[in-house]
Amino acid sequence: MISYPRLQAIVAAVRQKTSFVPHTALVLGSGLGGFGEKISLEAAVPYAELPGFPISTVPGHQGRFLFGYVEEEPVVVMQGRVHYYEGYSMEEVVLPLRVMAALGARRLVLTNAAGGIDPAFHPGDLMVLTDHIASFVPSPLIGPNVDALGPRFPDMTEVYSLRLREKLHAAGTKLGIPLQEGIYLQTTGPQYETPAEIRLYRSLGASAVGMSTACEAIAARHLGLEVCGISCITNLAAGLGGKPLSHQEVQETADQAAQRFQSLVWELLSTIEA
Numbered sequence: 614m615i616s617y618p619r620l621q622a623i624v625a626a627v628r629q630k631t632s633f634v635p636h637t638a639l640v641l642g643s644g645l646g647g648f649g650e651k652i653s654l655e656a657a658v659p660y661a662e663l664p665g666f667p668i669s670t671v672p673g674h675q676g677r678f679l680f681g682y683v684e685e686e687p688v689v690v691m692q693g694r695v696h697y698y699e700g701y702s703m704e705e706v707v708l709p710l711r712v713m714a715a716l717g718a719r720r721l722v723l724t725n726a727a728g729g730i731d732p733a734f735h736p737g738d739l740m741v742l743t744d745h746i747a748s749f750v751p752s753p754l755i756g757p758n759v760d761a762l763g764p765r766f767p768d769m770t771e772v773y774s775l776r777l778r779e780k781l782h783a784a785g786t787k788l789g790i791p792l793q794e795g796i797y798l799q800t801t802g803p804q805y806e807t808p809a810e811i812r813l814y815r816s817l818g819a820s821a822v823g824m825s826t827a828c829e830a831i832a833a834r835h836l837g838l839e840v841c842g843i844s845c846i847t848n849l850a851a852g853l854g855g856k857p858l859s860h861q862e863v864q865e866t867a868d869q870a871a872q873r874f875q876s877l878v879w880e881l882l883s884t885i886e887a
């Protein structure tokens with residue numbers, strides 16, 4: 614169990630370095646790391662400088678908070694996230710977004726790389742999350758509830774805000790970027806799925822599968838944040854593409870989609886205020 618004092622200590626440590634107040638928080642998944650270079654930067658805080666902060670061990674994931682502006686919008690960007698499969702508890706996985714909320718963020722944009730299950734999906738597609746299935750991973754809210762953060766039994770009827778989904782579709786239309794929509798299913802990883810697991814997930818209604826995001830969305834809704842999620846479909850899920858999956862393929866497809874992905878997120882953030 615992450616203690617509330619630990620969260621407050623990390624928030625205080627960030628506040629020693631910057632007084633910037635973000636309105637929107639953004640978590641960058643594979644391939645989107647370059648987005649950080651585009652914002653007009655006010656401050657950068659490496660996770661390593663924050664005592665007790667979980668640090669990513671995955672190649673391709675940098676570890677720092679960036680504070681700055683996307684057009685008029687004050688944002689905090691997580692360049693690099695930690696995953697449950699790295700051995701962190703779910704509470705630690707969601708700690709960074711609780712920090713960003715404590716710093717002022719009222720909205721959270723989650724991005725990730727995912728395997729496509731929906732037969733209409735192709736590698737390189739971008740998918741707007743409409744909902745998720747988190748039943749195969751532990752809840753980040755297990756343990757004593759911290760009432761200062763949110764309620765014991767938070768509602769999850771509309772995890773991914775309809776308002777933000779509509780903004781994403783408007784951004785896609787404006788930029789000429791076609792968007793898919795679907796349900797994201799989170800697994801623990803780190804192994805990719807078997808073809809039998811993918812058939813199971815498909816029968817359950819999943820459109821895409823990945824190893825992050827749903828737990829973060831749950832913790833964010835617990836805090837009452839407005840949430841949206843976008844997946845870059847980097848590969849067809851196991852058994853659907855006729856070849857083994859590799860992290861290299863995931864990274865290469867994410868890199869190829871990076872320009873589109875970044876433009877979409879930029880447009881969303883520049884229009885995100887209600």
Ligand code: HPA
Nearest residue numbers: 726727728822823824850
């Ligand atoms: N499965 C799980 N996670 C992933 C995948 C996948 O096929 N592709 C990218 N992240």
